[in-house]
Amino acid sequence: MLRALVERIRSLEKEVIALREEMEENRRSSNNIIRLGVVAATSEQTVDVTAGQNKATRVPFFVHSAGRVSHYRRPSVGEQCILINLGCGDNLNNSVALMGLPSTNFPCQTTEENQVMTDYGNGMTECYDLDTGALTAHYPGGVKVVGDIEQEGNYRASGDVADGTRSMAADRKIYNDHIHMHGNPNTSKTGQQQ
Known part of the structure; x- marks a missing residue:
């Protein structure tokens, strides 16, 4: 009877050890389901992505x-990211990286609740x-639009405006300097400058 009891205890001990190993494996796997990582290289x-000591x-x-x-x-x-391990286990190569977490290296460009902002780098920003309803955009390299533009409302430019022939400043100079070839010699130049 004692021998049977010892055998039963040994059997239960093996089951407890197996359950403990299974629990440890599940714990390790669950720790790798969602991880915070940092982008090491891109294509x-x-x-x-590096996540602690692991690399995906x-x-x-x-x-x-x-x-x-x-x-x-x-x-x-x-850049910081969240790794979601679709395959579970220790192999993080079955993950998907969710990008866009602010960090010390890449902070939010605005934290105002009424602003939507995109910072493209090199001084190019758009803030709505x-x-x-106002959009403020900075395009240091300029803007090229391919297509027709129709505008309702006023247009004001701090620089010169040009079409396919010449600028408005060049047209203004032609107008202001033109000489009347007929009529009163005292009014050979235009009386009203642009």
């Missing part, structure tokens, strides 16, 4: 929308005020 459609290589990154309307932005090295 067109994948990133390498060539994992796809979240694109804002990839249907009929698409927005693409390649992540930046040093939800309350006033």
